Amino acid sequence: MNNNEIYIAIAIMTLVNYATRLFPFLFFRKKELPAFLVYIEKYFPAVIMTILVLYTLKDVSFTAAPYGFKEVSGIIFTAFLHLLVKNYLVSIFAGTLFYMILIQYF
């Protein structure tokens, strides 16, 4: 994208993001939330996070060597570290460093 397109994209994301935060203040002052929204609300964040993990890997070639081995290793390393240390900064930082070393030196 060129800068003008990026400015439009930023404006769109600004508006949509604000709208998602404003939504309950506009529409749910007194009323109860519809049941299907409660359901989506509960489970959708997990769904979208899983999708986003794969989305960030969309340009990785899994059909040619090394078959995404570095990405999968990076994910396992990050997840393992997170379960061990339980600090999201440590897991993200060390996981990224681990992957950068794999990419740059192997």
Add this chain to the structure above:
Amino acid sequence: MQKEFKKALEVSIPVMMGYLVLGFAFGLLLVSMSYDWYLAPLMSVFIYAGALQFVAIGFFNAKMGFIDIAIASLFINIRQSFYGLSLLKRFKDTKPFKNYLIFALTDETYGLLTSIKEDKTLSRKHFYFYLAALNQSYWIFGTLLGSIIGLNIQFNTAGLEFSLTALFVVLCLEQYKNLKNIYPFLIGGSAALFSLCFVSSDKMLIASIVISIISLLVLKSRVISE
């Protein structure tokens, strides 16, 4: 006024660490793909949503259409639509800061606002405002630092984009801790894999979102019974 600021500063320190580091990574990543350095802080001022800002770099790279960007942003941030529900009462009588408080309602600020005990000796609206503004200032400052340092120091950034993958892996684990239910992850994962294989990469995100929402609704009874 000063008491409120002090208290907000104290409470916001854990967020400061997180936002400085993640903001830094975001700024660095954006300039490493040779976008102008000022775009990163601009996004942190106006958009101010961590996951969305990171994913936006992908939108720029893929030259994604504006409507697709709007839809994808909506679903990436839809979880925030539910934050306000538990804050309706707390945000009463917070004018003239209310609009800013709503704008600045990130995951972390929400977490702080809902977990801290109310201190009757403080003016609530000022305390909330300082807290929200401090958090955003950390995010902007981290971003600015990352984009300026990334611009001036040359080092091999290959693989830096994995910070985004790592962020979402960690968020997935946190979600699992809360839900203890594997179905949403299976649904999201299969929808994304299907879209990776059969949909062009600029439509992959939208396709995955649509497929998984349909699957969530179709499989509702099974998801709930888990």
